[in-house]
Amino acid sequence: MDEKNLDITGGVRFSVDAGIINRLGKELVGRAETAVSELVKNSYDADANNVILNFINTDKEGGTLIITDDGLGMNLFELINGFMRLSSSDKIHNPVSPIYKRQRAGKKGIGRFATQRLGDRLTIISKTKDSPKALKLDVEWDKYKTDVELDSIYNPVIEIDVDFINGTKLFIDGLREPWSEPQIKRVFRYVLDLLQPDFLSNQSVQLNIASKDSIGYFNVNCLKSSNGETHAIANLDRLVFDHAIGVIEGYLIDGKGLCEVVSERFNINDSIIVDGDFSFLKDVHFKVYYFIYNYDWYEGFLPKMEYNRIESLSNEHSGIKLYRNGFRVLPYGEVGNDWVNIEKTSLKTSDNAYVPFSNINFFGFVEIVDKSGEVFEETSSREGLIENVAFRQLSLFVNNALRQATLRINSSRFSEKQKKKEGEDSRKKFNKNDTRTTKQKLEDLKGTDEEKNSIIDDAIYQLEESEMLRVLAGIGLNIAEFTHEIRQFIPSFNGSINFLIHQDISKQAKESLLNLKENFNRFKTYTSYLDHTISQNVNRDKQPLNILKLVDEFKEIIKYELTGSSINLIEEHYGYDLFTCPMHPSEWASILYNLYTNSKKAINRAQPNEGKIKIVCGKEKGKVYLEFMDNGDGIPSKYRDRVFDAFFTTSTPASFDASKNESVTGTGLGLKIVKDIIIAYNGIIEVIEPEVDYKTCFKIEIPEASTQILEQYGY
Template structure:
């Protein structure tokens, strides 16, 4: 009690001074709280900061990636990282992003406050509405993991001055109360319009060029490498893209280690250029030093019906990529693949302004995906083989008019001529490159049977003929082989019994293709109707109209997704499947529906380069949507907040995908049965059930999934779910060998 009284007196004397030392006040307050015999309180030891930095961020490359993600979250277009004298520990790292910067309140209540709810309260960035990429609260600990001192200099566009805080992490030692450690915040003259500079001194580790390149790779999922295109978009707050540049400064000399040009664009096989002169003559060129090709102003003969109306003022540029170790080193493959998967394609700019949705994911305005699926042109030429833009100069809007909804262009003859010119030029480049590489991608045709029964009869006939010809010659050696062939024939007979329902499902696939084609034709009319309604609906009805617009966008995304899946599968051989891209596409498509149902979906990617053995992309679409629909039905039967988890990675030479949900669950005794044909936990559909409800409750979904995976020499099983989930499916398939990945896999 005496100690408490002494502390109270000392605190009162301290508060009575004219110049109060708040650090000392906090220290005495903490000691006074500890002396309270009747109440106890949680306290935080300052050394907790050190432990968090080392335990939450194990790798130095991961720490740098987290700080880059903070720049992405701040709506930066560019983050520049300069590693100064880092060949040994003790160097300096400077990270500058040209994002929004931080106000005094954001700096104090955001960066300097642990466990904030900022990312939960504001899941999207303020300007470009980017989904937050940084992990909550990791940034400050990443800085502590990297060095012993951090200096932050930040300024917003509106602020008259910059703010500066220096943090000495060595102050955070054991047996100190966290709240008693303070840092001075000061104002400086602005030397930049906006943005944030982090200076991390006395680095704990050395940094090799390989480690710096690896850190760049960790941020590749954020990259939208379009320095080659114009930033103007014509639509307010459209994201202009995000890039990073990594430099090393040694003895005053600066060297570029990794940026968009050095890591992505320089690995292109070549650059395709094209233009149309004022007389309407079309030309294309190709600069491809990697394959020893240089073609200048080659005339291209577009369709005669368009020659009279194709305007001048059109040009384009596209970097052409082929996924081959001759052009892309193994260490950069993942970065380049991710960039092409997310941002490949040809964007369209009209009078310097971006026109959506041309060049967006799933948009095939040049019909490159369609052409590639038909295998009518030699050489890889999908959207993800190109990264570029088309520039159209038509100030008066004589030839190229925007639709009433301001999305897309009116599809008139000028538009068709433009599409044909660019598409033909890109395919011409693909053909000459394929010829130079001596590649022949067209598969050899084999005999096709009219039905499985005909194929089985042919098999049995050949087996019988074989047995008659050879059993007399070497009966002991060949008898078992013939028996195995006969057993295989019997198994084939069993499969025929499932043919009727599989034919129904195949017919459904054709219906989906027809449906998506027909519904896409109506998109323009719907957009125009929505635009007209916006002008006449009262303010009270605007919210409902916005909801309708969001629903239309969701339907449009689903139509593009399934249209892509159908086209991708048509007349196409097997190729290794990039599981990271497939799962990413799936998540993007189902997220709006899950948000509406208030179901969370998370994806954990544990490894890079997750390419399966050759399969159809559409097979994975079927796998994921079967598991997804089962999860929705299972979650619907519970009262909990739904959640779905997809985890993927590599283990023991196999690619795995684990799909979990917190629905009603599957009894353990039924884990094996769920893969049997016609086994279902769904009730029998009633007389008012729709055709799709009858099919989805038929018990064939998981059977189809298992057959797909078994054909790929993989496995699927129900396993014990992770904590917080009730059902978990584990899929494993062989990993693709490097030589199995063809040039047109992307």
């Protein structure tokens, strides 16, 4: 512009430097992937059903990207006032798409800049339904340089013939960067939210029937081409279908049902024969994709974002749809419909583990061919089929097949779970360089600082305690196994004894057998404590426990032992519903049995005229209490606190020739374990003054279960 010839009549105007295109492009659209996803969103806003992205020769810069959609397209008016008008108001006027009423996905007016950001040349070919020809517009972004007026640059537009009815094709040439597979996949992920899947049955696809419910669907296909070869990188099919935990496909041929289960995830490729009476059915085919909603099973196989997408898709698109002669039959497969009776089936494996089996776990369809309309009939309201025998058999066939297939898949899943657990357990960290034990390492840490040394000593002490507890725990676990096995033999022993007694044998033999029977019955009673405890361990849940009931059960268990050792057990209770806060039932068996063995030993040492044990329970001030007292040899007051310390024991250490049993039971860990259990529940255990006639008394207090908790557990 000439400085001398400036015309200011009527005021001055804003003018635009063409360099603004470049700048806006760079600033509004940051990353290339974002740019592409913006263009896809534009197609979405144009009510497209299918968008194909083809990255051609993009391993280096300079490649081409072609974006094709079957949306509404643009006529000349829309092209000039929409695409060519920066910051156009179109989206303000039309916040939802005209046909499918989609919420606008694209950001205002970014599209054109996206194309500029991506490549240096753009060709748009667009046609609306009503226009006889398509429009072709060429833009060379390089022309938009600085120091050129924006509105002085012309872009050629012509009309051409094309082979589609409506839609837009964008050719972006001279791509400014290379496009690799991961980058293309990233684009796909950015537009995941827009995708609306369409599960057309194979037949529908073949017959080219647009099914009733797939109207608003939106599919994006990402392709990559090099040297003339094209292959798919990402599309919805691959997202949902490739990542299913299992694909189940079934057929009915001549009344015989067959089902194939394929799971790449769990390495399954099985054929299952589906039993049942399907005599009324002729041509049935189904294909169902099975998902489990727990990201743990997809980790390493599917990015979390894609998993999330599938999960959200399942809310509206899961279910098993029914197609008859290529047409979708509603309402089967809609959310809330359960025509295959899946919700009514509860599935468990042979070891009673729960198996996910619900409509939300399945995406798929069943297709039946019934050209003559003989087998199935539509209801007069045209919603659904008449539920005749054929329909019921169909439902049963699919249900049976899915059940068996799902069980198959989940068995493998559980085995893997089991192996994983075992693997983790045995995967100890082998520090190959340092062969010292932890104890040695701790010892080596000691220096001249007395305080620090005593802390290290404490740590070593705790370590030893843990090791001992682990030993006991291991023994405990083995005992559980043994008890179970022992139980299996007892009926057999009894059977033999009973049989022999009835035989024609000498009087002495009979007497011997009767003694054997009595001895054996005594033997049985010793397993009852273990039976009781171990069986409780099967239930891992905590629950409020009624102390009275626990004491009753305990009394029952040691009934025989008491008579054997001639101890008199008295029980007093003050109150009836003495419920503790939620605890493990088996822990109480430990507590009571521990206290009992200590009392027994104490009474044995003291040898009173009559051994007595008294249990008193009640509740006060929000706590449930249990007092356990005996008339044994008592605990000296100086030891009253120390009895709960690990390794503190008044039992004489077992001599070298003592049985292994003795050396274990006198470990001095009994009361420590009892105290640990009680403290874990915010309880207290202490030695208190016993009643008259008794020498030792342990008092345990546990917080009482609140009424809320009791209600929660159904009390």
